[in-house]
Amino acid sequence: MKNIWSIFCREVSSFFTSPLAYVLIFIFLVAVNALTFLWPGRELIESEQAALKDYFFFYHPWVLAFYGPLLAMRTLSDEHRQGTIELISTMPVRTIELVFGKFLGGFTVLFVSLLFTLSVVITVSILGNPDPGPLFAGYLGSLLVGGTFIAVTIAVSALTRSQVICVAVSIPICLLLCLIGFDPVQNFFADSGVNVLAAFGELLASISVMPGFTDFSKGLVDIRYLFYFLSVIALCLFITNTVLQSKRA
Amino acid sequence: MIDVKNLTKQFGHKAAVDDLSFSVEKGEVLGFLGPNGAGKSTTMRVITGFLPATAGSVEICGISVKEHPEDAKRKIGYLPESAPLYDDMTVMGFLKFCANIRGFKGVARTQAIDRVIETCFLQTVVRQSIDTLSKGYRHRTCLAQALLHDPEVLVLDEPTDGLDPNQKHEVRKLISDLGKEKTIIFSTHILEEVDASCTRAMIIDQGKIVAEGSPESLRQAGDGSLTALFRKLTTSEVAA
Numbered sequence: 001m002k003n004i005w006s007i008f009c010r011e012v013s014s015f016f017t018s019p020l021a022y023v024l025i026f027i028f029l030v031a032v033n034a035l036t037f038l039w040p041g042r043e044l045i046e047s048e049q050a051a052l053k054d055y056f057f058f059y060h061p062w063v064l065a066f067y068g069p070l071l072a073m074r075t076l077s078d079e080h081r082q083g084t085i086e087l088i089s090t091m092p093v094r095t096i097e098l099v100f101g102k103f104l105g106g107f108t109v110l111f112v113s114l115l116f117t118l119s120v121v122i123t124v125s126i127l128g129n130p131d132p133g134p135l136f137a138g139y140l141g142s143l144l145v146g147g148t149f150i151a152v153t154i155a156v157s158a159l160t161r162s163q164v165i166c167v168a169v170s171i172p173i174c175l176l177l178c179l180i181g182f183d184p185v186q187n188f189f190a191d192s193g194v195n196v197l198a199a200f201g202e203l204l205a206s207i208s209v210m211p212g213f214t215d216f217s218k219g220l221v222d223i224r225y226l227f228y229f230l231s232v233i234a235l236c237l238f239i240t241n242t243v244l245q246s247k248r249a
Numbered sequence: 250m251i252d253v254k255n256l257t258k259q260f261g262h263k264a265a266v267d268d269l270s271f272s273v274e275k276g277e278v279l280g281f282l283g284p285n286g287a288g289k290s291t292t293m294r295v296i297t298g299f300l301p302a303t304a305g306s307v308e309i310c311g312i313s314v315k316e317h318p319e320d321a322k323r324k325i326g327y328l329p330e331s332a333p334l335y336d337d338m339t340v341m342g343f344l345k346f347c348a349n350i351r352g353f354k355g356v357a358r359t360q361a362i363d364r365v366i367e368t369c370f371l372q373t374v375v376r377q378s379i380d381t382l383s384k385g386y387r388h389r390t391c392l393a394q395a396l397l398h399d400p401e402v403l404v405l406d407e408p409t410d411g412l413d414p415n416q417k418h419e420v421r422k423l424i425s426d427l428g429k430e431k432t433i434i435f436s437t438h439i440l441e442e443v444d445a446s447c448t449r450a451m452i453i454d455q456g457k458i459v460a461e462g463s464p465e466s467l468r469q470a471g472d473g474s475l476t477a478l479f480r481k482l483t484t485s486e487v488a489a
Contacts, residue, residue: 006349014337083333087394090297090327091350092319 003093004101011075011105025113028067032117035059056120057138057217061145061178061209067113068149069170072106073163075154076240080161085244099154099240103233106150107143114142134219141216144229145209149174151236158243181208250275250432251296251402256305258291258456265291267456268305273449275401278428280447280464281436284483288456289436290330293406296434297327309402323351326395330406330436332388336380340371340390343379347394365393368423384411392420396427403427405435409442421445440475443467454483 015021036056079085088098124130153170160166179185181204189201205211209232212225251273258266266288273279283289294300296307298318307314309321335343344365348358366372369389374382382390388411395403408424409417424433424446435446443450443464450467452460459482460467464475471478 002352003350006346010335010338010346013342014335017337082336083329083331084335086294086299086329087327087333087391088350090299090322090325090329091347092322092352093350094319 003097004104007088007093007098007101008104008108011102012108015071015105015109021109024067024070025116028063028113029116031063031067032056032059033120035063036120056117056124057142057213060138060142060217061213062175064142064146064149065174065178066171068110068146068174069153069156069167071109071113072150072153073157073166073170075102075106076157076244077161077163077166095244096237096241099237099244103147103151103154103237106154107147110146110150111143114139114146131219134217137219137221138217140221141213144216144226145213148177148209148229148232148236151233151240152177155236155240155243158240158247177207177209179208180204181210183210250277250310251434252306252308252311253292253296254306254308256292256295256307257303258288258295258300259303264303264456266295269453269456269458270305271451271458271461273432273434275432276429277449278424278433278435278447280443280450281434281453282438282440282443282450282479283436283453284438287453287483289453290406291456292453293327293404293434293436294329297325297404298322299329323398324401326398326400326403328388328392328395328403328405328408330410332391334379334387334391337378339376339378340382340386341375343390344393344397348397351398353397361397361399365396368396369393370419385413385416388412389416389420401431403431403433403435405433407436407438409437409439417442440479443475452479452482459483 036059039059076085079088089095121130121135149170152173153166156170156173157163157166160169186201186205189197189204192198192201209229212222212228215222215225253272254270256266256269257264269288269292271279281289281292291300295302296309296314298314298321302315309324312321312324314321335346338346341362344362345358348361351361353361366375369392371386371389371393374386374390377386379387379390388408392405392408395405405424409420412420421442424435427433428446428448437443447464449462450464451458452467460470460478462470467478468475471481
């Protein structure tokens with residue numbers, strides 16, 4: 001536990017000492033705010049609604065599919081590139097402690113980034129009266145989706161020492177995890193009239209982050225979806241652990 | 250203290266270390282000599298638990314590296330080749346991080362850090378960011394983390410690589426001093442270092458021991474010259 005804490009602290013402080021971190025957070029906030037307030041035909045202010053589901057949370061998985069990988073791309077790629085993986089692996093630290101500490105570091109930065117988006121919530125609260133239930137559940141959904149994408153990226157970063165390759169592989173995976181559960185794609189399979197395709201669509205939906213996230217943003221915290229997100233994160237971290245150990249064999 | 254038995258490490262079909270056996274006792278400084286690619290770094294990586302052995306065993310102070318890796322790693326201070334460091338940290342931040350991982354807290358942590366800063370002459374760069382350090386300081390910072398927990402066993406992979414003559418002299422002296430109370434194994438391909446710091450030396454080539462003994466006995470075997478012995482026994486990469 002102590003080791004996880006030390007690695008977590010290093011990870012967070014390393015992130016915030018890099019100028020790249022502030023650029024990333026800035027771009028993340030610009031993206032979230034621009035999509036929320038400026039997307040043609042879906043402008044939040046003109047909608048005169050205080051529900052954030054369709055105007056704010058709607059974009060979160062898509063933005064996070066880019067932000068998560070950019071946030072976590074350095075995690076293990078950098079350790080391999082700088083050779084520090086040899087240093088940390090020869091200290092009395094278990095590989096799983098290293099992986100989990102790094103994940104928690106990335107997750108905390110994500111949490112801080114999401115806190116900054118509260119400006120949107122404050123704006124809506126001044127103009128209207130948003131329901132707190134869906135708001136909290138929506139943020140929980142964003143955290144879980146972002147956490148999943150960070151875990152996916154960490155697993156990819158264990159395989160390569162290049163941050164560019166890590167991002168180039170992780171972003172499509174994360175986008176795919178959104179896309180296969182996205183309504184238009186799901187409708188395509190459901191409306192196809194072919195049983196096999198419809199079943200395939202359902203299979204895709206069960207892998208995607210979208211159904212869970214959509215429920216959360218409506219204010220429905222379904223324990224099955226909570227379990228889904230946590231098990232995907234655990235699976236990715238387990239894969240990372242296995243990759244790191246087998247890489248040395 | 251370090252007990253290596255029939256150690257083999259293969260990468261694919263190629264054996265980087267081939268059935269190597271040796272032991273190093275407390276108070277001994279073993280110089281690990283060999284041309285590039287002889288298997289020095291691989292052997293050290295297996296000893297420190299970074300790489301698993303394909304066959305054979307390594308024990309540190311009686312603790313098996315394979316069976317109890319965390320316990321064995323607590324006994325070892327390791328300076329990897331090329332002295333890897335976290336470039337985004339300051340020297341102090343890095344040493345604090347390593348001290349935390351090594352289980353130091355409060356006053357004990359401060360004392361341990363102060364001690365290695367003094368031993369490795371890092372006083373002037375303590376607040377400096379690691380990415381701005383010269384090669385000599387980088388090496389010494391990495392050496393400092395290896396000494397933090399006052400380990401019984403030191404494994405140093407080319408500790409003088411990239412240092413200027415003054416720094417080389419200091420590090421050799423440090424190794425000799427530390428060697429009185431610890432078990433040290435260090436690799437080098439600078440033969441003069443054997444005379445300067447080692448109580449015993451071993452020449453390896455293609456993963457096998459080709460000569461072993463005190464610096465004097467090795468020199469005698471090479472008709473008065475370590476270089477002659479080294480050239481006679483090892484394979485040149487150019488020739489190969």
